[in-house]
Amino acid sequence: MYKSVKELIHKSTLKYAQMPAFSLKTGFRTKTYTYKEVYSYITKFSSFFETNNIKRGEKIVILSPNRPEYAVTIMGAMIAGVTIVPIDYRTNHETILKFIKLTNPKAIFASLFYKELFHGVHEKLFLFEELLAEVEKSEPKYVDQPPHDHLAAILFTSGTTGEPKGTMITYENIVASINNIRTVFILPPQTRLLSILPLSHALEMFGGLMTSFSYGSHIHYLERINSITIIQALRRYHIQGMAVVPQMLRLLLQNIERHIKVEKKEEVWKKSHSIAPYLPMFLRKQLFRPVHDSLGGSFSFFACGSAPLDVKIAEEWMRMGVEIVEGYGASETTGFISTNTLQHKKIGTVGRILQGIEYKKSETGELYVKGKNVVSGYFDNPEKTKEAFPDGWFNTGDIVQFDSSGYIKIVGRDKFKIVLPDGKKVYPEDVEKKLNNNPLVADSTVFGLDLGEGEIVHAEIITSNPHKLTQVVDEVNKTLNPHEQILDYGRWLHDDFPRTKTLKVDREAVRTEVKERKSGIKVTEDHERENNDKVLRILSTVSGKKHVSMHGNATLATDLKLDSLKRIELLALIEEEMGVSVDELKITSQTTISDLRTLIEHGKPTVVDDKIRIPQWQFTRTTDNMRVALQDVVAFPLLNSWIKVNLKNPENLKKIKTPQLFIFNHVGVYDVVTSILRILPREIRKKTAIAATNLIWQESDIKGIMAGLFANCIPFVRAEEHEAMRGNFERVGQVLDNGYNIAISPEGNITHTGKLLPFHTGAGYIAIEMGVPVTPFKMNGYYELWPEEAKRTSQLFWPKKPGSVEVIVGEPITFPPSTSYEEATEILRKTMLDLS
Amino acid sequence: MPVKIGVDITTKTRFEKSLENGGNAFINHLFTPQELRQNTKDQLASIFCLKEAVIKALELPHNSWLKINTNRQSNGKVVCSFIDKDTATKISSLDTSISHEGEIIISVAAIILEEKN
Numbered sequence: 006m007y008k009s010v011k012e013l014i015h016k017s018t019l020k021y022a023q024m025p026a027f028s029l030k031t032g033f034r035t036k037t038y039t040y041k042e043v044y045s046y047i048t049k050f051s052s053f054f055e056t057n058n059i060k061r062g063e064k065i066v067i068l069s070p071n072r073p074e075y076a077v078t079i080m081g082a083m084i085a086g087v088t089i090v091p092i093d094y095r096t097n098h099e100t101i102l103k104f105i106k107l108t109n110p111k112a113i114f115a116s117l118f119y120k121e122l123f124h125g126v127h128e129k130l131f132l133f134e135e136l137l138a139e140v141e142k143s144e145p146k147y148v149d150q151p152p153h154d155h156l157a158a159i160l161f162t163s164g165t166t167g168e169p170k171g172t173m174i175t176y177e178n179i180v181a182s183i184n185n186i187r188t189v190f191i192l193p194p195q196t197r198l199l200s201i202l203p204l205s206h207a208l209e210m211f212g213g214l215m216t217s218f219s220y221g222s223h224i225h226y227l228e229r230i231n232s233i234t235i236i237q238a239l240r241r242y243h244i245q246g247m248a249v250v251p252q253m254l255r256l257l258l259q260n261i262e263r264h265i266k267v268e269k270k271e272e273v274w275k276k277s278h279s280i281a282p283y284l285p286m287f288l289r290k291q292l293f294r295p296v297h298d299s300l301g302g303s304f305s306f307f308a309c310g311s312a313p314l315d316v317k318i319a320e321e322w323m324r325m326g327v328e329i330v331e332g333y334g335a336s337e338t339t340g341f342i343s344t345n346t347l348q349h350k351k352i353g354t355v356g357r358i359l360q361g362i363e364y365k366k367s368e369t370g371e372l373y374v375k376g377k378n379v380v381s382g383y384f385d386n387p388e389k390t391k392e393a394f395p396d397g398w399f400n401t402g403d404i405v406q407f408d409s410s411g412y413i414k415i416v417g418r419d420k421f422k423i424v425l426p427d428g429k430k431v432y433p434e435d436v437e438k439k440l441n442n443n444p445l446v447a448d449s450t451v452f453g454l455d456l457g458e459g460e461i462v463h464a465e466i467i468t469s470n471p472h473k474l475t476q477v478v479d480e481v482n483k484t485l486n487p488h489e490q491i492l493d494y495g496r497w498l499h500d501d502f503p504r505t506k507t508l509k510v511d512r513e514a515v516r517t518e519v520k521e522r523k524s525g526i527k528v529t530e531d532h533e534r535e536n537n538d539k540v541l542r543i544l545s546t547v548s549g550k551k552h553v554s555m556h557g558n559a560t561l562a563t564d565l566k567l568d569s570l571k572r573i574e575l576l577a578l579i580e581e582e583m584g585v586s587v588d589e590l591k592i593t594s595q596t597t598i599s600d601l602r603t604l605i606e607h608g609k610p611t612v613v614d615d616k617i618r619i620p621q622w623q624f625t626r627t628t629d630n631m632r633v634a635l636q637d638v639v640a641f642p643l644l645n646s647w648i649k650v651n652l653k654n655p656e657n658l659k660k661i662k663t664p665q666l667f668i669f670n671h672v673g674v675y676d677v678v679t680s681i682l683r684i685l686p687r688e689i690r691k692k693t694a695i696a697a698t699n700l701i702w703q704e705s706d707i708k709g710i711m712a713g714l715f716a717n718c719i720p721f722v723r724a725e726e727h728e729a730m731r732g733n734f735e736r737v738g739q740v741l742d743n744g745y746n747i748a749i750s751p752e753g754n755i756t757h758t759g760k761l762l763p764f765h766t767g768a769g770y771i772a773i774e775m776g777v778p779v780t781p782f783k784m785n786g787y788y789e790l791w792p793e794e795a796k797r798t799s800q801l802f803w804p805k806k807p808g809s810v811e812v813i814v815g816e817p818i819t820f821p822p823s824t825s826y827e828e829a830t831e832i833l834r835k836t837m838l839d840l841s
Numbered sequence: 842m843p844v845k846i847g848v849d850i851t852t853k854t855r856f857e858k859s860l861e862n863g864g865n866a867f868i869n870h871l872f873t874p875q876e877l878r879q880n881t882k883d884q885l886a887s888i889f890c891l892k893e894a895v896i897k898a899l900e901l902p903h904n905s906w907l908k909i910n911t912n913r914q915s916n917g918k919v920v921c922s923f924i925d926k927d928t929a930t931k932i933s934s935l936d937t938s939i940s941h942e943g944e945i946i947i948s949v950a951a952i953i954l955e956e957k958n
Contacts (some may be wrong), residue, residue, distance in 0.1 A: 032874040097861075120881045134878075228877075243932040486860050546862055569893060569903060570851070570859050573870050577863030589870070589904035753926075766924045770910070774874050822878065825912030827922035827929075 006184050010083050010157070010176055011150040013183065013219050018044035020356070021221035024195055027073035029226045030238060032774045033738030038073050040221070043080075046137060048145040050081025056143060061151065063085035064159070066105055066127075068092045069116040070225045071204045074133040076214055079204065080113055081140070083176075087111075090159045091205035097486050098122060103169055104161055105833050107385060109246070153177040159384050160207055162430075171384035172207075172336040181377030182339035183216050185359040189346045190330075192246075194221035197303070199238055199247040201230050205609035208310055208332075211340040213248050232256055232584050239301040240618070241739060248308040250428035251801040252459075254318050254329070261296055289326030296325050306347065309443055312428040315354045323352070329612060331355050333413065337399050338362070339378045352410035356788050359392035365398070370416065372405045373398040399790045421512060423452065426459030429488040433512070436462065436489055439481050445470050446477060450502050454493060454513045454519065458539070464494040465515055471496050479549060492542060495519060503651070506520040539600055543578045557599040561592065579605060583646035612743065617699055619736050623713045624743045629691045635715055636682065636690070644679055648790065649809035652684040657780070657814040663692045664741045665777040665817060670761055671750040672788040678716045678812045681748065681782050695745040696737065717745070723753060730767055734774065741775055746783075751833060759788040761838060769829030778817035779833065782837050784838040785811040813840045842933070845952040847898030849890050852944045871906045873924070879913045887939045887946050888919065894937065894950040895921060920956035921950070931955055949950070 007013045022041040030035045038046075042522050059065060064086055069075050075091075082089045090108050092101055103331055105113075105126060108119040112129040114136065115122075123130050131139070151157075157179055190212075198217055202209040217224055235350055236257075238244060281289050290297055291541050297304060306328040309319075319329045325485035333355035336576055342364075345356035362376040379399045382390030395398055404416040440449040447467040453460030468474060480770055482490050503514040513802030522755045541555055543740050548565040561567045567575060585608035592601070623838050625714045652658075669681060679793040685693060700722035702709035712718035722729040740747045751768030752761065772779050815836055820829050860867055860882070868877065868885075876888055890910050895901075901908070908925045921937050923929040934953040939946065 032878075079954065095861075117878075117880075121883050211882050229868070229869060231865040233867070233869075398851055487858075570855060570889070572903075572908075574859040574863040574867055577866035578868060580866040581864055590902050728940060763926060763930070765926055766910075766929055770873075770924055822875075822913070823915070825920055825922055826875065828875075828912075 006179055006404050007219070009150045010179055010215075013215065014044070014047060014080055014084065017219050017221055018047075018319055021194060024221060026218065026224045027076055027224050027226065029073050029228065029244070030241075031228050032776075033734045034774075034776055035242075035738070035742045036073070038077075039232060043073075043077055045145070046077050046140055047081045047084055048147065049140050049143040050078070051085040051146040051148050052145040053081075054085050054087055057112065059087055062088065062155070064088045064090050064110040065091050065106050065112050065114055066090045066092060066108065066110040067114045067205070068094055068101065068122070069114070069133050070094050070228070070230070071200050071209075071317040072116070072133060072228070073226060074136050075114075075204050076224070076226075076673065077137070078133075079210065079214065080218075080748070083157055083179075084150075085148060086155060088158060090155045090161075091210070092161065093203050093205045094119070094652060095203070100169065102126065104171070104735050106402045106738075107144055107169065108159060108171065108437045123416070151176060158210070160205065160210075162336060163320070170386060170389055172380050173382060173384050174207075174336075174339055174380055175357045178339040178378050178380055179211060179215070181361060182211055182341055183219065185361045185376075185378055185698060186216055186344070186433055187219065189344060189349075190216065192217065192220040192222055196220065196222045197225065197242055197245045198222050199225045199227070199235070199242070199244045201227065201235060201253075202248050202311075206311075207336040207338075207340040208248065208334060212308070231581050232260060233580070236260070236299075237735065239304060240299070241301070241735075243301045243303040245303050246306040246308065248310070251309060251312050251314045251318070254307060254309065254322060255315065256584050258321060261299065263584065264299070278321070278324050279715050281326075286328070287325050289324060290828070291326075293325040300327075302452075308332065310334065310355075312424045314428065319352050330775070333415065335399075335401060337380050337393065337401075338374060338376075339380065341373075341378070342374055342401070347466075351408075351410075351412045354408070354414050355411065357393070357411045358413070366405065366407075367400075370404040370406070372401045372403055372413075372707060374401065375399065402540060421452065423460050423462060425453075425461070425488060428490075431462055431489050436464065436481075436485060436491065439484050440464060440466065440491075443477050443481060445473055448497075448502065450497070450510050450512055450515050451491070452516050454494075454516065456523075461542075462489060462494060463519065465497040465502070466494060467497045467500070467502075482549065490546060492545065493520070517702050520703070538604065539583060540579075540598070543575065543582060544598065544601075547575045547578065555598055557602075558597050560594070561596050561598070561601065562594040565598075579608075596625050617702075617732060617736070619719050620709070620713050623694070623717050623719070624727055624740075624745065628714070628717075632714060632717060633687060637687075640678075640715060641683055644683065647804060647807045648679055650680055650683050651809055651811045653811060653813040655684075657816050658684075658686060658689070660817050661746070662778070662817075663689060664744050664746050666737075666741075666772060666775060666779045667693070667746055667748040667782055668751050668779055668833060668837070669748060669782040670784055671752050671755050672759070672784055673755060673791050676784055676787055677748050680784050680787055682716065684812050686813075689746065692744060693748065694716065694719050694740045696733070696747060696749045697725055719747070721749070734771060737771060751830070751837075756788065760815075761834070764830050765832045766826050766830050768833055769826040769831075772818075772829045772833060773824055773826060776822070778819045780817045781815035781833065781840060782811040783815070783837060785813070815840050842956060843954045845928040845950075845954065846899075847894040847896065847950040847952075849893035849897065849948050851886055851890040851893070851946045851948075853883060853886050853946065854944060856889060857882065860885075873907060873910045876911055884913070887941070887948065890946045891919065891921065891937050891939055891948040891950065894948045895935075895952070898950045898952050899928070899931075 018040045025037045026039055026040045026043045027038045042380055067089060067457055079089060089839055091108060092104055112131060113123055113127050114131045116133045154175050156173055157176050158174045162170045181507035200213050204210050225238060227238055265271060277292050281292060308330045310332045314331050322329050329344050343356045343358045362374050364374045366372060375398050382394055406414045406416055421433050437449050440446050445468055449464055449466045450462045455543040478491050478494050503511045544555060576589055579585055581588055585605050587604045587608045591604055595616040682690055694717040697712060697718035699722050701712050702720050719740060721733050737747055751764040753765050754762060756762055787810045790808045871889055871934050880888060888911050892906055896905055897910055908918060908923055908928060909923055911919045915920050921935060931954055932952060933955045937950045939948045
């Protein structure tokens with residue numbers, strides 16, 4: 006049990022000091038901070054705030070996607086006693102300004118991307134990209150923990166109800182909530198987690214960040230989040246668990262099923278699923294080995310919350326040996342109310358109420374909770390506070406049922422709130438307000454309608470101008486947030502809506518009537534199918550047109566008026582929501598909606614370079630030692646009798662700081678192995694990999710293993726295609742992250758004439774994006790030594806005559822990140838040409 | 842000396858709307874890591890506009906976004922270059938210009954191609 010936030014942070018950083026705490030995938034590289042480094046920043050925040058005239062009790066607003074700097078700022082502010090106001094980075098401009106006006110922060114902390122938003126809004130802006138370098142300069146300062154009732158954070162509820170509700174979270178709330186969840190949710194140290202839910206949400210801030218931090222987890226953040234980057238991260242970092250919204254479970258599953266279909270393994274898939282329920286978890290993992298491999302090989306659980314979870318999907322994951330842990334909570338309870346655990350769980354429930362939380366049910370079945378984790382109210386909003394917190398209890402507004410063992414089933418979430426499949430919430434009142442502002446609308450009622458794929462926003466409108474209904478909805482949609490868009494609507498044919506005793510609209514009665522209407526008429530079958538149709542929904546979002554007006558032969562360009570901007574938006578949405586990549590080139594001015602469907606049907610699952618991966622075994626200490634021994638004892642003595650290597654500028658070898666890039670003039674298949682490796686000092690050679698053509702691995706497994714064993718080769722695809730290039734860069738970044746140098750040929754091909762070929766601009770791209778120095782190596786005399794045919798085939802290992810090769814080592818070149826790719830390429834080529 | 846010219850107009854709100862809808866996948870389709878590091882949201886709208894002008898001028902296939910890289914120099918000038926060798930070798934000289942007026946961004950690309958041998 007922790008007594009304070011300070012104790013939690015202090016103890017974890019002491020206990021796990023040398024272990025990695027946070028990593029950020031930035032470009033192709035990974036930046037990692039250990040617990041000790043994190044602590045060092047945290048202790049400097051107090052003086053940093055002082056220097057910038059931000060006092061204890063004053064507020065700062067944070068707006069950024071998750072990143073280590075965000076996490077460190079949260080904890081730094083908590084130690085210093087500065088109140089944080091994190092805002093979901095997906096919030097619209099208007100609402101952000103509203104939050105700022107309401108809380109009157111002393112400073113804003115944001116990522117560069119959002120800089121413009123604050124022009125003329127706030128003078129004091131700190132950018133996360135530069136923040137830690139600034140904090141670093143401050144002196145460490147150890148301050149007392151603020152009192153228990155001190156305000157630690159204000160979290161705004163994600164909806165944009167007329168008045169924003171800012172939950173006021175104190176130090177006592179945080180400590181209580183983390184202590185509560187720690188009694189049932191336990192992680193071994195250094196569990197590798199991927200954090201994709203925004204840190205501005207209670208679940209991620211207090212669970213994903215602080216609880217995991219208390220267990221010494223290694224938390225991974227991504228610069229950009231989508232289905233591709235998530236799957237790549239699962240693989241690259243061998244992630245073990247992540248917190249998700251239910252929609253992500255569906256998306257990942259669809260992606261896997263698409264693979265199964267492409268590989269024509271549906272039969273095996275079905276069979277495996279029918280056997281799995283009878284097997285224990287570890288055998289299920291074996292049965293679905295390929296699935297687990299595609300998730301990085303170590304994946305074991307999803308923590309899931311914030312929207313209703315589809316039982317079918319949860320069960321499918323469980324059959325594949327992946328645990329699903331569903332929990333339930335709110336900002337008002339500092340994140341948690343109840344949860345399932347790995348040991349005790351019931352699918353379809355949100356688990357049992359946590360220790361330390363009192364609860365009761367109202368007559369209508371609504372759940373009320375009380376405890377130290379329950380906040381005292383909303384910021385500057387006594388009215389709403391009174392409404393939601395009667396007599397010190399928090400009214401969750403959710404209707405629940407308990408089973409005999411105390412597991413909670415949520416029957417209805419908040420009476421009116423619409424919860425979209427991705428967890429985003431829409432408050433019908435907000436949409437109605439905008440609708441009713443339109444002069445053509447007499448009255449309207451908005452609610453969530455589930456047509457088979459989760460709730461969508463539906464509006465019933467009373468109007469005397471039915472022919473203008475589409476126009477009205479289009480106009481109103483323009484003023485709504487993207488997630489609030491009215492996707493389905495109808496004309497209410499009565500004079501008024503059914504009303505309750507207190508004369509409020511009876512939404513449930515309206516919904517029931519609409520459902521009956523939709524199932525009653527025969528044509529609606531088609532209509533409903535269309536409603537369910539994701540492609541149409543996406544097209545409707547992108548084009549702003551109502552989807553019933555779209556026919557299969559409508560063209561994207563002329564009929565839906567999709568220009569280049571909208572076309573990319575469309576492809577992006579198809580990628581994000583359906584997990585399919587469609588080639589942009591295939592969409593022409595003639596493409597129709599039916600064509601698009603076919604393209605999606607035949608599209609690739611959105612995963613880059615699925616087959617080509619770095620052989621992990623090559624990057625272990627054992628392999629390193631074995632490889633160097635094989636080189637020293639077998640390969641090099643053999644080579645010595647045929648090729649002598651003369652080293653020029655040996656002093657430059659001392660300037661190499663592993664890991665970095667090596668570039669060389671490509672004069673033959675075995676040029677690096679027979680010449681450059683031999684002049685590298687053993688310690689550098691041990692930590693050096695070579696980018697070699699992926700054809701080696703395609704030709705035969707043995708060849709791949711030999712190339713890996715003797716020379717630490719990794720597969721590199723020779724291609725101009727951007728996707729393939731990106732795969733190459735990812736692998737290079739991974740090798741550097743592992744702490745190895747990597748040798749790359751910037752020409753891409755072996756020279757035909759002995760002269761240096763033009764460089765790929767990709768060379769400059771790699772040099773800049775990898776953020777490491779580049780050391781050039783030039784080989785003279787090698788080209789002349791080998792027979793012509795041997796230069797291109799790996800079959801001929803021996804030179805035509807004994808001789809000698811001169812290897813000239815250049816000085817490592819460091820590029821400022823602002824150098825353009827083209828410029829960097831030119832500098833590299835010129836250096837190579839001038840090397841003597 | 843064949844000369845090619847391309848012009849494009851983009852509005853900031855429309856770009857922002859697409860960005861909101863398309864999210865990260867949208868960004869990844871259009872911009873290189875260097876561009877994402879150097880530019881704010883509005884600046885990215887200008888870069889999009891500029892790339893569109895270059896694509897028009899060279900009549901490149903419309904999935905060429907990531908083959909073009911722009912680099913923002915310390916004086917604010919945006920310099921454009923090509924990542925793929927094929928396109929880069931076709932070009933003798935290239936200059937671009939971007940201008941704003943409120944919502945509207947306009948960009949022009951003027952390109953001189955290498956003489957065909």
